[in-house]
Amino acid sequence: MPTRILVIEDEQPLLEEIIEWLRFEGFEPLAASSGHEGVKLALESVPDLIVSDVMMPGMDGYQVLRKLRSVPTTASIPLIFLTAKSDRLDIRYGMELGADDYITKPFNRIELLNAVHTRIQRQGTLKEQAESDLQHLRRTLIYSLPHELHTPLTGVLGIGEMLVTEADTLTASEVREMGEIVVVSGNRLHHLIKNYLLYAQIELISADPERLQRIREAMLQHPEEIIENAALQVAQQHHRMNALNFKITAGAVHISENDLDKIISELVENAFKFSKPPAPVVIEAGKVGSVYRIRVIDQGWGMTPEQIAQVGAYMQFDRTLHEQQGVGLGLHLVERLTKLYDGHLEINSVPGQGTEVCVTLPST
Numbered sequence: 248m249p250t251r252i253l254v255i256e257d258e259q260p261l262l263e264e265i266i267e268w269l270r271f272e273g274f275e276p277l278a279a280s281s282g283h284e285g286v287k288l289a290l291e292s293v294p295d296l297i298v299s300d301v302m303m304p305g306m307d308g309y310q311v312l313r314k315l316r317s318v319p320t321t322a323s324i325p326l327i328f329l330t331a332k333s334d335r336l337d338i339r340y341g342m343e344l345g346a347d348d349y350i351t352k353p354f355n356r357i358e359l360l361n362a363v364h365t366r367i368q369r370q371g372t373l374k375e376q377a378e379s380d381l382q383h384l385r386r387t388l389i390y391s392l393p394h395e396l397h398t399p400l401t402g403v404l405g406i407g408e409m410l411v412t413e414a415d416t417l418t419a420s421e422v423r424e425m426g427e428i429v430v431v432s433g434n435r436l437h438h439l440i441k442n443y444l445l446y447a448q449i450e451l452i453s454a455d456p457e458r459l460q461r462i463r464e465a466m467l468q469h470p471e472e473i474i475e476n477a478a479l480q481v482a483q484q485h486h487r488m489n490a491l492n493f494k495i496t497a498g499a500v501h502i503s504e505n506d507l508d509k510i511i512s513e514l515v516e517n518a519f520k521f522s523k524p525p526a527p528v529v530i531e532a533g534k535v536g537s538v539y540r541i542r543v544i545d546q547g548w549g550m551t552p553e554q555i556a557q558v559g560a561y562m563q564f565d566r567t568l569h570e571q572q573g574v575g576l577g578l579h580l581v582e583r584l585t586k587l588y589d590g591h592l593e594i595n596s597v598p599g600q601g602t603e604v605c606v607t608l609p610s611t
Contacts, residue, residue: 249275250367251292255285255299255311256329265298268356282306286314289321296366301330309344316345319456325366396439402432442576449583463588465503471495473504474532477511485519490527498534501609502588510584513577514543514604521602522547539610542603549598581606
């Protein structure tokens, strides 16, 4: 299937010339003579690349770019600007909006085609990397998930068998101890299944532009209480209530209550999992400019740059050394939830000193 390229240009002779160049090169060109027409055609056809003039009456190129970047189906389409403006500030403004390249008028056929081929090749590389990541996830899922489900289930079944075969000889304290083991194993299994189902749900939403758009409209005006309650609940489970240090300021954030609760719970869970008492865990949250930033800081084992780069579903780090429980899905869920709301996750860590996880989400 030929690569589809949308050209938006209000100068009809230039538009026809570019279309002819692209068709001769083997592409499938689409033509629009105004910004409004270009946006409509982009939403209908979803091209592989867009080439757009900047200075157009009605809707200029910058407005076209802002509109397309706000719609999930067209948000990632690479866009090349055509402009008679060569001022650095104008170019910088376009790049900040999300433009991928600039071609200054007048230009020739070779200049345009070189820019087009470069962007298409880069987009292809990104798609290959995404497919590679997906294949890696599938492989780790196939090999790791059955083991992680089997481990707590074995504990539950083993205790159950002992209760059946040795019920007459067990003391009350032994039964109580076995019951505690069953509860721990059951909770671990329950948590794993919930995380796996959430991960599957996130993937389905990410592939549905309409659902994704609705999800991103969620807004919490006062997230402070949700953050504190989620963190305190995890701390109570770990018997480390005194370890939490909150630094939270007011600010609205685009996210649902359940998803924010999940992000905080998983981040604090990881902070406790990778640090020993009485090491403190700091939770900072609040509006910074146009975004809402959450930082969870621990003084635990830390991670190497290689481990940070490999953060993903079902990834274990130093499991035999630290007896790490769970499959490492929690941190990946935080990353996927953050991306679901068009946010960003950043991890900074020093082995032996601690880790800082920063989640940035859209605000008002």
